Every structure is written in C-alpha cells, then in structure tokens.
Amino acid sequence: MIKMEESMQIKENIGPKRKLQQIYDIGYFEIIRNFKKTLILLIIAAVIFILFVIGQEYQFGQGVELPTDPADFALGFLMMSIDSLVLISATSYGGSIIVTDFEKLTGNILFPKISRERLFVGRFLANYLMNAFVILFYYILIAFIVFIKYLGIPKILWTSLGWALLYILLILSFTILFSSFMKSTAGAVVLSLLINMIVFPIIQSILSVFSTVEPLFILPYYATIITGCFNMPEGDRFQTIPIMEGLDITLWITPSFQAALIGTTIFSFVFLFSAYLIFRNRQNK
Amino acid sequence: MGPKAEVIIELKNLTKKFKIVTAVNNLNLEIYKGEILGFLGPNGAGKTTTMKLIASLLHPTEGEIFVRENGKLQKLTSHNKDYLLDNIGFLIENPEFYKDRTPRQLLTLFAKLKGYPRDKIEDRVEEIIHMVGLSQWIDQKLGTFSKGMRQKIGILSALVHDPVILVLDEPQTGLDPKARREIRDLLLQLKNQGKTIFLSSHLLYEIAEIADRVAIISHGILVACDTLENLEAQAKSSQIQVELLNINDIKNTGIKIDKLIRSFLTDPIRYNKDSKVFELPFDGDPEKQYEILQILVENKMKIIDFTVSKADLLESLYLQHISQSDKTYKEFQKKAIKVEKII
Numbered sequence: 111m112i113k114m115e116e117s118m119q120i121k122e123n124i125g126p127k128r129k130l131q132q133i134y135d136i137g138y139f140e141i142i143r144n145f146k147k148t149l150i151l152l153i154i155a156a157v158i159f160i161l162f163v164i165g166q167e168y169q170f171g172q173g174v175e176l177p178t179d180p181a182d183f184a185l186g187f188l189m190m191s192i193d194s195l196v197l198i199s200a201t202s203y204g205g206s207i208i209v210t211d212f213e214k215l216t217g218n219i220l221f222p223k224i225s226r227e228r229l230f231v232g233r234f235l236a237n238y239l240m241n242a243f244v245i246l247f248y249y250i251l252i253a254f255i256v257f258i259k260y261l262g263i264p265k266i267l268w269t270s271l272g273w274a275l276l277y278i279l280l281i282l283s284f285t286i287l288f289s290s291f292m293k294s295t296a297g298a299v300v301l302s303l304l305i306n307m308i309v310f311p312i313i314q315s316i317l318s319v320f321s322t323v324e325p326l327f328i329l330p331y332y333a334t335i336i337t338g339c340f341n342m343p344e345g346d347r348f349q350t351i352p353i354m355e356g357l358d359i360t361l362w363i364t365p366s367f368q369a370a371l372i373g374t375t376i377f378s379f380v381f382l383f384s385a386y387l388i389f390r391n392r393q394n395k
Numbered sequence: 396m397g398p399k400a401e402v403i404i405e406l407k408n409l410t411k412k413f414k415i416v417t418a419v420n421n422l423n424l425e426i427y428k429g430e431i432l433g434f435l436g437p438n439g440a441g442k443t444t445t446m447k448l449i450a451s452l453l454h455p456t457e458g459e460i461f462v463r464e465n466g467k468l469q470k471l472t473s474h475n476k477d478y479l480l481d482n483i484g485f486l487i488e489n490p491e492f493y494k495d496r497t498p499r500q501l502l503t504l505f506a507k508l509k510g511y512p513r514d515k516i517e518d519r520v521e522e523i524i525h526m527v528g529l530s531q532w533i534d535q536k537l538g539t540f541s542k543g544m545r546q547k548i549g550i551l552s553a554l555v556h557d558p559v560i561l562v563l564d565e566p567q568t569g570l571d572p573k574a575r576r577e578i579r580d581l582l583l584q585l586k587n588q589g590k591t592i593f594l595s596s597h598l599l600y601e602i603a604e605i606a607d608r609v610a611i612i613s614h615g616i617l618v619a620c621d622t623l624e625n626l627e628a629q630a631k632s633s634q635i636q637v638e639l640l641n642i643n644d645i646k647n648t649g650i651k652i653d654k655l656i657r658s659f660l661t662d663p664i665r666y667n668k669d670s671k672v673f674e675l676p677f678d679g680d681p682e683k684q685y686e687i688l689q690i691l692v693e694n695k696m697k698i699i700d701f702t703v704s705k706a707d708l709l710e711s712l713y714l715q716h717i718s719q720s721d722k723t724y725k726e727f728q729k730k731a732i733k734v735e736k737i738i
Contacts, residue, residue: 128477128510135507142500143493224508225477 132224136232141240144203148240151199155248158191163255180260184267185340187252192245192274193333197306199244200278203237204285205299208389213294226390234286234382241278246271266340273336273370280332280374281306283381290388306330314362322360324348326373331365338364400427402461403560403591404449405468409458411444411615418444420615422458426560426593431586433606434595435713441615442595446564449593450485451476462560481509484558486566490549494538498524498548501537502555509556523551527581543574550581560591567601579605603709611716614724618716626712632661633679633708635687636672638700649673655690659683672700679703 141148166186170176177183208230224232249271253263284306288298310328317325325331338347348362365373404426411419419441426432436442447453449460451471461468462479471479492501499520506516524533527547537545546566553561566582567575575598582592582605596602602609603623610620619626627633642648645666652673653664662676677683688701 131510132508135504139500139504143496 129228132228133232133235136224136229137236137239140233140236144237144240147202148244151202151244152247154198155195155244156251158195159187159248159251159255162187162191176259179264180256180262181264181266181340183259184252184256184264184270185337187255188270188337192248192270192336193277193330195248196241196245196274196277196333196336197281197303197330199241200281201285201299201302201306203241204282205289205302206295207233207237207286208289208385208392209292209295209298210289212392227386230386230389234282238279238282241282242275245274245278249274269339270336273339276371276374277333277336279378280329280381283378283385284329287381287385287388290385290392318359318361319357322350324362324365324369326365326369329377331362332370332374334362334364335367335370339367342367400430401463402426402468403428403463404593405461406445406449407459407461409445409448409460410456411441411448411453412456417615419448419455422612422615422617424610424617424620426591427608428463428559428591429586429589430607431582431592431594431605433602433609434593434612435597435599435602435609436595436612437717438597440612442612443564444615445612446485446562446593446595449483449562451480481556482558483560483562484553484556486549486553486561486563490545490552492537492545492548492552495536497534497536498529498551499533501548502551505552506555511556519555519557523554526584527551527577541574543570543577546570546574546578547581550578554585558590560593561585562593564595565597566594567596567598575601599709599713609709611713613717613721618719619712623709623712627679627708632711632715633677633684633703634711635675635677635684636667636670636700636702636704637675637691637696637698638670638672640697640699642671651694652691652696655694656687659687 177186249267253267256267257263281302285298285302288302289295292298292301306329310330314325314328314331317323317328342364347364347366348360350358350360352358364370402425404424406422406424409419409422409424410417422441422445434442434445444453448455449471451473460471462471462482463469464479464482469475469479502520502523503516506519507513511519521530521533524530527550529544529547532540532544537548540548550561550563550566553563563582567578570578579601582594586592586605594602594606606623608620608622609626611618637652639648649664649666652675653660656675659677660675661678665674665676666672667674675687677687684703688698691698691701
C-alpha cells in the first residue's frame with residue numbers, strides 16, 4: 111500500500127509527460143517481447159550476407175575481377191536481397207501489432223491501462239526501430255566487407271540505407287493496415303506478403319505492356335530506389351523495349367527522389383491513419 | 396451502508412444505445428466507499444456495458460458518471476479520464492496475457508503505465524504476488540499458468556497501481572470451487588484493506604457471501620439495489636432450512652411441522668431430498684423466524700441446523716426480480732409492436 115503523499119505523486123505524473131512515458135514503456139516492452147524475432151531476423155540477414163560473400167569469393171576464384179568502384183561492389187549485395195529482406199522483416203513485425211490483442215485477448219483492449227492511440231504509437235515506433243535495426247545491421251555488414259576490400263565506404267551506401275528505412279515505413283504501414291482488420295497475425299503477414307510479392311508485380315507487368323504511366327501506386331516499385339539511387343541522377347528512370355512490331359513495353363526502373371519521398375510518405379500516412387481508425391473502432395470478440 | 400456513507404462513484408441517468416438496442420437504460424446507481432457492491436443480471440442485461448462506460452471504453456448516449464477525487468464527486472469526461480480513472484482498477488471477464496511473459500514483467504508494465512512511482516514498483520509487484528500466494532511463480536511464463544492462477548494475475552493487474560476502487564467483471568467465472576474460494580478470500584482481504592469493489596457475477600453464491608449490497612439489472616434497467624436484508628424485507632419472501640436428526644417418517648414429520656407453524660408460513664412446507672432439509676417459506680421477518688425456532692424447539696424437534704441461506708435467498712430474490720422485469724419488458728415490446736403497426 112502506498113501512502114497519501116505517494117498517491118499524490120502518481121497524480122502529478124499525468125498529462126503529456128505521462129502520455130510520452132506510456133508510449134516509451136509500451137515500446138520498450140514490445141522490444142523485449144520481440145527479442146527472439148529480432149534475433150531470428152538478424153540471423154537471416156547474416157546468412158544472406160554470408161551466402162553472397164561465398165558466391166562472390168567463388169566468382170573471384172573463377173577469374174571474375176573485383177569492380178573498380180566500391181559502390182558497384184556494394185550494389186551487388188543489395189540488388190537481389192534488400193527488397194526481400196525489408197519485406198520479410200516488415201511483414202513479420204507489422205503483422206502482429208494490432209491483431210494480437212484481438213487474437214490472444216492480451217488484456218490491452220478491454221479495461222486497458224493505456225489508450226488505444228498510445229498503444230498504437232508505442233508499438234509502431236518499437237517495431238519500426240527493430241525493423242530499422244535489422245536493416246542497419248545488414249548495411250553494416252556490407253559496409254564492413256566493402257571497407258575490407260577497398261579501405262573506404264562509398265557515401266551512396268548510406269543514401270541507399272535512407273531509402274531502405276523509408277521503404278520499411280511503407281511496408282510496415284501496409285502490413286499494419288492488414289493487422290487492423292484481419293483475424294490472425296498469420297493472415298495479416300501472409301496477405302501482405304502475397305500482395306507485395308505476387309499481386310503488385312503481376313499488375314506492374316500487365317501495365318508495362320498497356321501503359322506508359324509510372325506505377326507510383328505499386329508499393330514494390332518504391333523498393334527500386336534503394337538500388338536505383340546508385341545510378342542517379344544520370345541513369346535512365348525507364349526503358350522502352352520493343353517486343354514485336356507496333357508493341358513496346360515500358361519498364362520503369364526507379365522513381366525520382368521527389369516521387370519516392372512524397373509517395374512513400376503519403377502512402378504510409380494513409381495506411382497508418384486508416385489502421386488506427388479501424389483499430390480504434392474495432393470491438394473485442 | 397448507512398445514509399452517511401460516502402459515495403465514491405455515481406451513475407446518473409446513464410443510458411447507452413447501440414443503434415436500436417438500449418443496452419443500459421437510465422441507470423442510477425451509487426457505489427459507496429469501502430463496500431462490495433455485487434452487480435447481478437442475466438447475459439445481455441447490460442452489466443459489461445455499464446462497466447465499459449465507467450472505464451470510458453464506451454461513451455454514454457445520455458447521462459453522467461461521477462468519480463470522487465480530492466473529496467469531491469467529479470464528472471468523468473474525456474479530458475479528465477486519465478486522472479480520474481487512476482483511482483480505478485479494471486479487470487476483464489477472462490484475462491489472457493502474453494504467454495511468453497512472466498507476472499513480474501507484465502505487472503511491472505501495468506504499474507508503469509498507470510504511473511506508479513518507479514522506485515517502488517518492484518516491491519509493489521512482489522507484495523501483491525505474495526498476497527495471492529504466487530511468489531514462487533513470479534518469474535514463470537504465464538503460458539504455464541492454470542486458469543485460476545491467470546485470474547489471480549488478472550485481479551493483480553487491476554490492483555497493481557493501488558487504486559481505491561476495483562471494477563471486476565465476472566472474476567470467478569469458469570473457475571473450480573477451490574480457485575473461486577481463493578478469489579473470494581482475496582476480495583474480502585481487499586475490502587478489509589479499504590478497497591471499494593464493484594463486482595459483476597453470475598455466481599449468486601459468490602455474491603451472497605461477500606457483497607454488502609446487490610444491484611440487479613435486467614434489460615438494461617436497474618430493477619433492485621439494496622442490502623440482501625432490505626431486499627428480503629421488501630420482497631416479503633424468505634425461506635428457512637431446517638435439518639432434523641434421524642427422520643424416520645418424512646411425510647408425518649412434515650405434517651407435524653406444518654401444524655405447529657402454519658400461521659407463519661407463506662407457502663406449503665417442502666422437503667429437499669438432495670440436501671435432506673425441510674424448507675419453510677415465510678415472509679422474512681426475523682421476529683417470526685425466532686418464533687418458528689422457539690416453537691420447534693419447545694415441541695422437541697431434534698433440530699441440528701436452522702438457517703436462512705443467503706445464497707438461496709439471493710437466488711429467489713434474483714429470479715423474482717428478473718421474471719418481473721422480463722414480464723414488463725415483454726409487455727412493453729408488445730405495445731411497441733402495436734404502435735409500430737398502427738404507424
């Protein structure tokens with residue numbers, strides 16, 4: 111039992127300070143709770159990195175020469191892996207953020223200790239930070255091997271990291287939207303993965319034949335700037351390839367800096383805000 | 396509770412409508428400091444909705460909620476809810492927690508969220524865990540806990556920030572008798588510590604054993620709220636259970652008792668084969684209860700038990716109020732349908 115003066119101390123801890131403290135506490139708890147998941151994702155990132163190193167060393171052993179530009183060497187690590195790594199980590203973090211309370215009745219929804227908006231903000235920030243940490247770890251590994259090979263790290267690698275962090279925000283927000291109305295974490299994760307890995311690429315392929323419009327509404331298109339930034343601003347942003355007489359296909363390589371920045375920000379905001387509204391009005395089963 | 400008892404929560408004309416359904420209808424209720432108020436009603440009566448309204452999880456369609464703070468009853472609004480609700484600990488019906496977390500981790504989080512002084516959280520968590528006899532489980536994962544243990548942790552999660560009032564929604568539902576008794580003892584312990592407890596339950600026995608007053612709600616309307624004794628007096632209906640030593644002839648014994656005390660009874664005597672007791676329905680007047688006992692003893696009836704069971708009494712009062720309410724509600728619905736047809 112606490113005494114009266116201590117009870118008054120509790121009362122003093124309300125207002126904006128308490129709100130920020132609650133967001134911090136829920137975020138900290140979320141990070142501890144997801145420690146195993148983070149560890150697994152770090153291992154996955156390390157395994158991908160090691161496999162690439164082995165592959166490259168094998169190629170160098172076969173007589174393939176080391177690129178003269180360290181940026182090209184770094185790009186090799188990112189080309190095949192970074193969008194998938196972001197997709198896997200962002201969906202696995204984002205999938206459970208909201209639905210877990212309804213699926214497992216964690217006691218946070220009925221008679222909660224914290225309002226839904228603070229719960230939402232705390233969890234979102236924690237999951238974004240963990241996700242960013244996994245991707246940062248992957249970039250550090252790349253920077254490490256680049257430094258060993260060239261005794262220097264190209265600045266463009268850190269620009270690429272910035273775009274990767276923005277892309278995480280986009281995919282995480284998209285998955286959180288599914289988490290806000292799906293019945294299970296697995297459902298939210300699988301649906302988000304399916305749409306990003308299958309549905310969007312199919313739509314983009316169809317559009318490349320029938321339209322020259324830049325696919326700014328296709329989320330995976332924004333991932334291309336993570337590697338596309340290595341060739342910008344000089345590189346082409348799209349290519350037109352004739353496949354038969356009278357029929358060309360337009361392949362969009364990467365969005366512009368402005369389009370990527372505005373597109374990811376707007377989409378992320380819309381997804382997060384929609385997810386919050388659904389979460390706020392969702393009733394417990 | 397006496398007339399001078401301090402009101403700690405007041406619900407005034409509280410109404411909650413969900414589209415065409417009125418879940419809570421013009422509810423007026425006062426909860427007094429230090430009491431256990433049992434909140435009874437069938438499924439869908441509006442118990443949980445009322446509790447959600449107090450917790451500010453739902454907004455009332457009409458009416459107001461007042462919570463005592465700094466000696467004054469203050470209206471609960473969206474601006475002061477954090478401040479006022481710090482006085483209250485809430486528990487959901489069937490608490491589930493993250494299975495891979497421990498009670499220490501979970502209760503520490505809840506205490507932090509509720510702004511409990513950080514340097515005292517560790518001691519507080521250990522103290523309350525000890526109070527329910529789960530000290531050796533404090534660092535075990537919640538996934539390994541039985542339902543009764545989880546329910547205790549649920550109550551502790553409502554209690555961890557040391558609130559003045561506890562609002563508990565069916566804390567004993569689905570528990571075995573041993574766990575129910577443990578929860579009951581815990582609630583009495585909390586009452587002795589000065590906590591005010593607003594408790595909903597289907598388990599009439601549990602309420603009868605610990606509640607100072609009972610409130611009965613049906614179809615969203617409060618149909619009764621008083622002490623058991625007062626409700627009994629109002630209903631003019633009660634029942635004495637008499638157990639006799641060595642009854643050879645139940646029928647003749649029953650006839651004999653009936654002849655002796657017929658003038659005191661409101662209904663014929665019954666014999667309960669399961670509990671092996673005679674049930675004597677009377678109007679609940681304690682004077683008459685005493686006279687019945689005196690007559691039976693004077694006539695050398697070998698009485699080994701003579702009680703008015705609180706649980707049975709509550710059950711009979713509950714059913715009486717609920718059936719009356721059902722009847723009124725059906726009549727109201729019929730009238731409403733007629734009006735609708737005319738329109």
